[in-house]
Amino acid sequence: MKRKTLLAILPIFIFLLGWEVSARLEWVNPVLFPAPSAIISELVDLFEKGLPAHSELINHTLATLKRLGIGFSVGVLAGIFMGVLMGLSNPVFHFFNPLILVLMSIPGIALAPLFIIWLGFGDPTIITLGALSTFFPVVYSTTTGVRSVDKQMVRAAQIMGATPLQVIMSVYIPWSAAFVFNGVKLGLVRGWMTVIAVEFVAASNYGLGYMIWYATERLKADVVYAGILVMILIYFILDKLLIENVEKKTIARWGMISQKQDG
């Protein structure tokens, strides 16, 4: 165990050390590759800027998280609703499935120019696209999950006198929970990526993506790296802490999925 951890940290450590040294000695252009220590100190600067009242970094991050929160919630709800519909009815499935497969292949950022024309710069465009990117994976997995429900179980529930709503709530939804979760997870990833990417082109003055893009265009590499670091950190927090915890407390405990084996 100890040896494994050590071996795992080694390449990252060597990489960061090599980067630090080559940036300090200017073997690589420190404007393009600022040393890791410089990136960290830039991160602290960004955090401290305007601190007593409002930290700049926190403001940008909160703006992005707010957009993601709204878009993600709408996307998940709409996705589960639509997914259950498609899962229960064959005609609905055959009609909407091709549309969803094709629309799902369009990256959120490609939709940005069109939605800027329709909804203008800023929140409406960013939130809508965040919701759309969340929607597709959720619909897709929910549909697959609901369609995989064992019809015997449904009949059993019906014989015992369950109303259609009860059948949906206590057979279809728990059965397909693992699928729905997978969709929600993927939806969160897509939503987060899309919100940031759309902020690159459509944000007016706040947001992590806006901050990163503004710095990219002005070649402020340290801000870019710092912003991306924050973006990845938040992504991990959302994914690992939030989603996996909820997953452990629900479907894994119900025995719907086997706990991941470490190998």
Place this chain on the structure above:
Amino acid sequence: MSEQKQKPSGLSSRLKNTLDFLFPFLVIGILWEILVRTGVIQLHSLPAPSTLLVKFWELAFVNGILWKHLFSSLYRLFAGYLLAVFIGTAIGALLAQNQVAHDMFEPTLNLLMSVPTIAWIPIFLITLGLGDKTVIMAIFTSSFFAITYNTMRGIEMIDKSIVNAAHLMGLRGLHLFLEVLLPASMLSIINGLRLAIGYAWRALVGGELLAAMIEWGLGKMVYQARYFNDASVMLLGLLIIGFTGYLLDRVFLTILERNTVEKWGMAVKK
């Protein structure tokens, strides 16, 4: 078995499937056309499907710009993706063979695999410039980790007795890789390839859109239309992006699957 029942009985059923697939698009197109014609929807920024068709005709057959966009995109996609396929499977195989290398790089690989594609693009824009190199590198990076990781996992999950038998029969190095390890881990590798083509497609479109020096490409086509407020070009571009992305997964990987794992009986036909 059930396999036979589902087997498409030749060309006519395939045609039927395609028509079934296109049917909803036709219905929505006609509805939309009626709504625009009758004036229920009157928006400059939401052109009727007939306008889209005219535009498509113009771009595809009058001046042929569409093909130039499409082919520059496909060129970048395959440059980055194929590079990732070759380097990724090779490194994945090496990592699976060597325990120390595995322990060293598996966690890093896992970490990098979940870095969102969009995070790489600004870094490459700064370090590699605003042109082709950045886009191809973004495609490579986004697909490389998924391919490497899945190759590694696939090879590690091969039954050791198969590898031992091959060793006994004197297979070593490249022969062992090509004739035993690669086929035996194909299921997992294809899984990686499928994930990767999706990532690559997103990286391509995003990269083309954001890299300022690029003139051709589907992403650019959509983005440039913004300057002329030309919603019909945008919609057309988006539809082509959607269909091409879907077909890449559908056609390319299904063919690969049919000729490898399904033929070998490793996976049941869907």
